[in-house]
Amino acid sequence: MIDLRSDTVTQPSEAMREVMALAEVGDDVYGDDPNVNQLEHEAAVLAGKEAALFLPTGTQANLVALLTHCQRGDEYIVGQNAHNYLYEAGGAAVLGSIQPQPIDMAADGTLPLDVVASVIKPDDAHFPRTRLLSIENTHGGKVLPLAYLQQARVFTQEKGLALHVDGARILNAAVALDVPLSTLSQYCDTLTLCLSKGLGAPVGSLLCGDAEYIKQARRWRKMTGGGMRQAGILAAAARYALQHNVQRLREDHDNAQWLAEQLSALGVEVLAPGAQTNMVFLRIPAHEAAQLGPWMKERGVILSVDSVTRLVTHLNVSRADLERLITLWREFLTVAESDKRENVTETRAIYG
Numbered sequence: 001m002i003d004l005r006s007d008t009v010t011q012p013s014e015a016m017r018e019v020m021a022l023a024e025v026g027d028d029v030y031g032d033d034p035n036v037n038q039l040e041h042e043a044a045v046l047a048g049k050e051a052a053l054f055l056p057t058g059t060q061a062n063l064v065a066l067l068t069h070c071q072r073g074d075e076y077i078v079g080q081n082a083h084n085y086l087y088e089a090g091g092a093a094v095l096g097s098i099q100p101q102p103i104d105m106a107a108d109g110t111l112p113l114d115v116v117a118s119v120i121k122p123d124d125a126h127f128p129r130t131r132l133l134s135i136e137n138t139h140g141g142k143v144l145p146l147a148y149l150q151q152a153r154v155f156t157q158e159k160g161l162a163l164h165v166d167g168a169r170i171l172n173a174a175v176a177l178d179v180p181l182s183t184l185s186q187y188c189d190t191l192t193l194c195l196s197k198g199l200g201a202p203v204g205s206l207l208c209g210d211a212e213y214i215k216q217a218r219r220w221r222k223m224t225g226g227g228m229r230q231a232g233i234l235a236a237a238a239r240y241a242l243q244h245n246v247q248r249l250r251e252d253h254d255n256a257q258w259l260a261e262q263l264s265a266l267g268v269e270v271l272a273p274g275a276q277t278n279m280v281f282l283r284i285p286a287h288e289a290a291q292l293g294p295w296m297k298e299r300g301v302i303l304s305v306d307s308v309t310r311l312v313t314h315l316n317v318s319r320a321d322l323e324r325l326i327t328l329w330r331e332f333l334t335v336a337e338s339d340k341r342e343n344v345t346e347t348r349a350i351y352g
């Protein structure tokens with residue numbers, strides 16, 4: 001199967017499974033797991049921070065990050081479409097009594113700093129205490145401009161806010177800009193990143209920050225049920241991913257670019273501004289949308305077709321796979337076009 005729904009579907013490779021099978025482990029809640037300790041050390045160095053914490057998921061990493069930054073009755077400013085506002089089941093509010101202050105994101109995925117400034121609350125008993133600005137890099141595959149990160153750093157320092165980056169795919173951003181991760185992370189106080197997306201590890205995320213912050217975050221991780229025991233099996237996969245699967249993200253970006261060009265050439269509507277790191281967004285016309293997903297699935301391709309359809313490239317999708325996809329798509333369009341011409345209402349037989 002060629003699965004383009006997300007880079008979360010990536011499978012651990014043979015070589016990764018081998019290091020997992022052979023991993024030396026200990027009880028990480030006692031601080032005894034050598035692979036977890038080594039991973040946290042390597043991640044801190046990579047991010048240019050004092051310390052890092054290994055967590056099961058990106059959602060928990062963001063939750064722990066917010067719980068550590070904010071107390072009950074504090075507030076974080078965040079994008080309307082940000083993962084840690086919209087897609088994490090309201091965890092910060094439900095579990096932390098932390099109030100989100102969502103604002104619209106600009107088209108490039110940034111939060112306009114003049115708008116952020118306008119929602120910072122005065123020190124007055126009527127209001128929650130504004131503590132934190134949370135931004136997302138990449139957002140919808142878009143890389144936040146370096147100049148914006150720099151401005152956000154200066155801005156948050158002036159306003160006395162902390163700056164958190166939900167960097168689930170921040171290594172895609174670093175590779176796209178051809179800079180080390182620390183070039184991006186130097187501007188924030190804390191960041192999270194996912195090992196289980198394009199990096200190809202089966203499980204795991206990291207939270208990076210200064211040593212005192214990570215010490216407190218470790219307590220919140222335990223409280224939220226994320227203190228794992230012989231987690232070195234997972235940390236070994238994560239270490240393998242950081243060693244072998246970062247620079248190759250470039251291939252995924254090149255493949256997304258190629259895919260966007262080929263689909264455009266077929267007349268498929270690729271949404272501006274085209275491929276963004278490892279993602280391509282499409283608008284599929286209504287008369288095709290219902291059929292495209294099932295038609296492709298019967299032929300070994302999994303797409304999630306929606307009002308906006310997102311295709312995500314990753315390490316289990318090769319250029320040859322994408323060539324096959326383009327051949328299939330051309331065939332699909334021919335069938336869909338002839339149906340439209342003949343005004344066929346009962347299309348099932350033909351598509352079948």
Ligand SMILES: *Cc1c(COP(=O)(O)O)cnc(C)c1O
Nearest residue numbers: 057058059060083136166168194
């Ligand atoms: C995937 C993702 C997360 C975390 O997802 P998990 O599935 O919980 O690991 C957080 N933020 C963003 C932007 C993401 O894309």
